Amino acid sequence: MEIGSMDRYIKSLIKEAGHRIRNSFLTDIVVQSKADANDLVTNIDKDIEQFFISRIRKDFPGHRVFGEEGFGDTIEDLEGIVWLLDPIDGTMNFVHQKRNFAISLGVYQDGVGKLGYIYDVMNDDLYHAIHQGGAYYNDEQLNPLPETDIATSIIAMNATWAGPNRYVDHEGTIRLIRDVRGVRSYGSAALELAYLASGRVDAYISMRLSPWDIAGGMVLVKEVGGLATNFSGQDANLLEQDTFVAANSSIHQKLLTDYLRKK
């Protein structure tokens, strides 16, 4: 693939999708639950995924698409070119706040992240990265992540993980919350990765993320020198749900060894 022209194509596609999402607030939004009562999906999530997929199939017929809402391909490996798409990451925010959600898209070639996009739709803020070509916030190049220590770090993590849960020893997360400078939670994995890539938080931690939540953000985070793995320190899983920690390189290992003990 010719990376520069794909980048221009994708930016244009994402902006058009964002326009459609903003327009959707003029119409009725139908909210349903998926896996559990708080796992929301709307007709707009589905419409936007189908919009992306129809364009990608027409313009890139050899590529495969792995999308949250299931209109894409069944993906069991990352051979060739795979687009990993979340049409609306942060659907709960979309429904309750009408803001703080994002389009998340990563394009991978044989498992290597080549292009990553996170579009904060309501703020019209685009974060993007090109493998070995830099990461950008509205076309302004982002700096390499600063080194921090735990005591001066701000981490993004949901309060859910401070209580007993099936994924992680919560005594470790409680200790982490006590040791860091601050904890934030914005309700969109994609936006939280964009905030990490742009230096507003120093780590993002979640016990349960899907490939489309992290695919775009991982390209961004790696391009500014950050690390992204599961809690065992392995490459973040792009085929199924897994634990996830992304951080600047100076605290990533410490988060794994000192605080995040997988059950």
Add this chain to the structure above:
Amino acid sequence: MEIGSMDRYIKSLIKEAGHRIRNSFLTDIVVQSKADANDLVTNIDKDIEQFFISRIRKDFPGHRVFGEEGFGDTIEDLEGIVWLLDPIDGTMNFVHQKRNFAISLGVYQDGVGKLGYIYDVMNDDLYHAIHQGGAYYNDEQLNPLPETDIATSIIAMNATWAGPNRYVDHEGTIRLIRDVRGVRSYGSAALELAYLASGRVDAYISMRLSPWDIAGGMVLVKEVGGLATNFSGQDANLLEQDTFVAANSSIHQKLLTDYLRKK
């Protein structure tokens, strides 16, 4: 006081202060710690408080000012007209993120909140309310808060309060986190109250807030039918630090009785 002209005066003053804060990013910001290592203050917090106080003293010589940085009056009662000011609420965000902080201002007459302002400086978003005159987001009137039940509510609360702490039985907060639809944390009490007043979250809870953190937001929240008390259900404390819960009226009592057990 003539409320309409004071409202116009204050809006203009806040916008000028916001301009000064945005300009401060062009210069060096000096960061210090206050009560503990993570309780930050900068030269800009101090400059902005002094800016407000000099203007208020000149133009409203009979009024008193209660400000976070201590340049105002010593306040031991709320007689007469008192301005409660936080020049930068969310100083940690100001320092680390250069966004997600606010100017917070409430004007009280004999203990009654007459005017409330929360200015999201970087987004140029002004939330304000006039006692019995409505609450507004950028001059668009806000609706009365919707009724919710706990299971469909989004609450703003820091993850800190899910671990053992001196203020509240954390088993209760962990249960709350499990029972609600979602938990968010933005790192600025003023902004979180503005988000409550504008319906983006359904409650805001903190174990330790100061009068200037909540004075402006309380006018907003009450004007859209919300309730704001300490954990004992008493009027929120405007003279000293206290626990704090603000919510729509359909869940406020349930938060107090079922979840927030003060130690």
